[in-house]
Amino acid sequence: MKFYSVNRQSPSADLREAVMNGLAPDGGLYMPEQIPRIPKAFFNNISSMSLRDIAFVVIDMMIGRDIPSAVIRRIVDDTFSFDIPLVEMEPGISSLELFHGPTHAFKDIGARFLARVISYYSSQTPSRKVKVLVATSGDSGAAVAAGFHGVPGVETYILYPSGGLSRSQVARLCLPGSSVKPIEVLGTFDDCQRLVKQAFVDQSLRRDFGITSANSINICRLLPQMVYFFHAYAILCEREELTGKHLNSPVVISIPSGNLGNLTAGLLARRMGLPVDRFVVANNSNDVTVRFLSTGEFEPRRAVRTVATAMDVGNPSNISRILDLLDREQESPETCMSGYTLTDDEIEGVMKEVYSTSGVIIDPHSAAACGALRADLRDGEKGIFLSTAHPSKFPRVVERVTGVRHPAENTLLSSHRSAPHPRISVSYDALRRLITT
Numbered sequence: 550m551k552f553y554s555v556n557r558q559s560p561s562a563d564l565r566e567a568v569m570n571g572l573a574p575d576g577g578l579y580m581p582e583q584i585p586r587i588p589k590a591f592f593n594n595i596s597s598m599s600l601r602d603i604a605f606v607v608i609d610m611m612i613g614r615d616i617p618s619a620v621i622r623r624i625v626d627d628t629f630s631f632d633i634p635l636v637e638m639e640p641g642i643s644s645l646e647l648f649h650g651p652t653h654a655f656k657d658i659g660a661r662f663l664a665r666v667i668s669y670y671s672s673q674t675p676s677r678k679v680k681v682l683v684a685t686s687g688d689s690g691a692a693v694a695a696g697f698h699g700v701p702g703v704e705t706y707i708l709y710p711s712g713g714l715s716r717s718q719v720a721r722l723c724l725p726g727s728s729v730k731p732i733e734v735l736g737t738f739d740d741c742q743r744l745v746k747q748a749f750v751d752q753s754l755r756r757d758f759g760i761t762s763a764n765s766i767n768i769c770r771l772l773p774q775m776v777y778f779f780h781a782y783a784i785l786c787e788r789e790e791l792t793g794k795h796l797n798s799p800v801v802i803s804i805p806s807g808n809l810g811n812l813t814a815g816l817l818a819r820r821m822g823l824p825v826d827r828f829v830v831a832n833n834s835n836d837v838t839v840r841f842l843s844t845g846e847f848e849p850r851r852a853v854r855t856v857a858t859a860m861d862v863g864n865p866s867n868i869s870r871i872l873d874l875l876d877r878e879q880e881s882p883e884t885c886m887s888g889y890t891l892t893d894d895e896i897e898g899v900m901k902e903v904y905s906t907s908g909v910i911i912d913p914h915s916a917a918a919c920g921a922l923r924a925d926l927r928d929g930e931k932g933i934f935l936s937t938a939h940p941s942k943f944p945r946v947v948e949r950v951t952g953v954r955h956p957a958e959n960t961l962l963s964s965h966r967s968a969p970h971p972r973i974s975v976s977y978d979a980l981r982r983l984i985t986t
């Protein structure tokens with residue numbers, strides 16, 4: 550598979566270059582040149598396929614010419630080493646639980662896959678040191694730290710905004726004896742992201758090291774995220790078949806959106822042939838994407854803090870991929886997406902209501918997706934919302950809203966002080982010094 554830059558000022562790249570570059574030399578994000586169509590027959594049997602088998606088919610179809618199929622098989626088996634259940638919450642609405650991985654958030658999936666692909670490529674050129682850079686607003690950092698922990702020949706730097714993460718989130722970045730190094734930045738998540746982008750266009754840095762990104766901008770974060778959309782569809786089919794019917798209802802999938810990685814992956818899956826009617830883009834008060842869907846104008850803003858912190862993004866990087874995809878497929882946004890914004894009060898209201906009606910505690914991000922889906926779903930449609938994090942990651946909101954004292958998911962770790970690590974101002978020179986010495 551060849552990958553082009555959405556800025557179209559760089560030559561197209563093969564998978565290896567796209568993964569190692571992270572960002573194309575012209576600063577654009579990579580997109581696959583072709584989006585393979587999955588044969589219709591695949592969907593006739595999908596209900597009987599396992600998550601790993603679906604993952605292999607989808608990924609092999611995308612990149613089977615770049616990585617030997619036997620290696621892909623091993624990488625997807627390692628990546629999808631935990632279950633992704635689809636739980637019916639109320640008639641017609643199900644939650645896709647993406648949080649059963651090591652750090653209890655969906656970002657485990659992209660991080661695990663990417664770490665293994667980078668490891669595969671770096672094992673082919675052992676003389677060149679690979680450095681992975683990632684900016685995190687919350688969960689992605691922990692997922693990357695866990696995903697890259699113990700991957701040989703790779704040094705990982707995780708930039709996080711000062712005050713933007715809870716103490717336990719920071720502690721999770723500091724795995725003992727790991728080649729993963731956290732860096733505190735005295736700025737916002739958008740500042741962190743800008744610093745990372747600067748490193749990628751630093752040609753002299755790139756001459757000395759293989760520099761790559763583990764952010765959702767890396768194409769190998771996105772590819773495995775397509776898989777669970779097919780998997781969710783497979784379970785819906787299976788359920789319908791158990792009642793002696795075939796799935797005929799339009800399927801609507803609601804996505805709690807920040808940097809729009811999940812939305813991009815979903816749109817790609819739909820282009821591969823997944824029968825999804827539309828995606829509901831759920832925003833918190835950082836509603837640039839929902840505004841774009843209603844006005845046609847994309848206007849980045851400064852991010853504000855909300856209860857769903859991982860969605861506090863004012864300038865989602867994947868918007869350029871989405872605009873590019875719509876443009877090349879000649880599709881208008883309203884044919885495949887709708888948008889809905891929830892305030893903090895509304896998000897907490899959904900958490901409370903879901904808990905009192907079904908007894909299930911959901912986290913604020915999943916609640917945003919659930920609330921948006923309820924608002925948007927029409928009669929006769931089947932709705933799925935992505936549950937992107939386990940509620941135990943947000944014990945304070947959960948307790949305030951539901952009254953339930955959820956044990957913090959890793960009390961041992963969160964009571965520990967995290968190991969000392971560098972703190973820098975929003976300065977590229979400071980970052981550069983840290984990663985080159």
Ligand SMILES: *Cc1c(COP(=O)(O)O)cnc(C)c1O
Nearest residue numbers: 688807808809810811859937938
């Ligand atoms: C990162 C994250 C999101 C946002 O996902 P994107 O793919 O960046 O839009 C939503 N929920 C949780 C829990 C997250 O960690």
